[in-house]
Amino acid sequence: MAVDVRRGAPAPATTPAAAPAGAPAGPRRRRATWVYLVLAVGLVVMLAPFLWMVLGSFKPEAELQRVPPTWWPETPSLGNYRQLFDRLDFPRFFANSVLVAVAVTAGNLVFCSMVGYALAKLDFAGKRLLFGLVLAMLMVPGVVTFVPLFVLVSNLGLVNTYPGLILPFLVTPLGVFLMRQFISGLPDELIEAARIDGAGEWRIFSRVIVPLCGPALATLSILTFLSSWNNFLWPLVVAQSEDKYTLPVALALYSIGQNATRYGLLLAGSVVVILPVIALFVALQRYFVQGIATTGIK
């Protein structure tokens, strides 16, 4: 019977912070301490590689090979970075990565929101076919398409060009899916009102829908920019001369080529690839988490 009485006391029991009836505060606090301890150890393991990377990038080559390793750089220097930017063409690779990512993001924002609107708010012949196609392609991995894609791109004469790097990623099924889900949630009354005022579909899309899509567009741009920035297989296949390399391609090829053991250089290169993205992530983490929760992609 006591059980029933306690079940009947909803207000304090449902507030997350309140200790549940019957649980003494002592063990609860002790448990919280354990949870914090485990999480803190986990966090150290998660972030140690990044710390080790940044510290290592300021160490000269000789110091990096020392056994046991030094923790703090004994003679911190920018030598690795200087070499990366002066002797190797990292400014170029960086610019290529930015150019490709910006173009891919812009394309996705425009084209995916257009299809997203049609799929969410217009009733038309072929709608289910189109949406089915989009869903089916969500599953297809890049490794399945890259061979024929290369044959196609090489027949179009686009191997080792920027369009060759950009065009295959200008739209993504995922972007369409995300925009459709978001626009479906917008109220139909807005669109009806605009139609009564005599607005055409394009005008409704550009003046009514797009201004309301801020959060979805923010999530989409971050996710697209990120996947383009980190994309590897396709740029590795298509960029054949150094002047078209993106950052991951350059870093990977240096790391298995003649610079394979020059860790100072490679770590500095990794910093250049990773740090801008981490900065972006920490600044905009709200949108990342939203995107993951709604679409489940990374």
Add this chain to the structure above:
Amino acid sequence: MAAVPAPAREGGGTRSGSAAVRRRHTLAAWMFALPFMVLFLVFMAGPVLASLTMSFTDLTSRDLRDPLAVNLVGLENYTKLLSDERFLRSAFNTAYFVVVGIPLTMGLALAVAVALNSGIDRFRTFFRVGFYTPVVTSIVAVAVVWRFLLQPDSGLLNTVLGWVGIDGPNWLQSTTWAMPSLIAMAAWRNLGTLMVIFLAGLQTIPRDLHEQAMVDGAGAWRRFRSITLPLLRPTLLFGAVLTGVGYLQFFEEPFVMTKGGPLDHTLSTAFFTYNQFGFGNYSYAAAASYLLFLAIVVLTLVQFRLLRSRT
């Protein structure tokens, strides 16, 4: 004239009106979809079919300029693959990576998510951001850093292991340890995605359920087994499929860290495909990639059955 019943006329009017609206919408919708459709058909759907077709031919890089010289060879590429020892090795490696990697990543992610959801109120965002950070980083860059961490003598891992008296192996050069090293790195990099998904799932579980069970005397482990896990099943399924699809395609890790070695012990099927492409064996590469695709579809279906049927 007035004999026509009003409702019928009204109904007819709306019908032809809605048909006109639908026609107008159809035109507008396809105009909206046009740029997407063109790019989508040319660069995505087209290549998926072309890849399948290609796998039944003997296309190589030499045929690029003259596609008409290509012959149909039926299932020859597939039968050749199934007796190609390197391909079979790569299939085994990929299966190893997936079978060990999925439960490991899911287990770790679930532990972190449950810890974050256990009623602690401070630093939650801080922890969440920290555990998620590796997900946003480039696998190539991360693989370079891990190669450095795993160096036999001057590496961070073996130094730390040395403190507790363990003489760590040369991780990436060992046929035993190379694959576990890649799996550990993949788990480290990907657990953040699953953590966020699991956290969202955990937050849909009503707190009252736990409290009632507590009152009935159920311990933390019992409540986890009997309440959390069953209610989280759809979320776990989603996470398993997502991770599985990604892990089956692993490529950057061996490319940067081991070049597929030692002795092909980390050669993945995606890496095998890339190598065959590099040798110019396009149709052979396409066939290998289709088998990988098939594996992805099968794994997804199996996971659906496993996690669905036990509800």
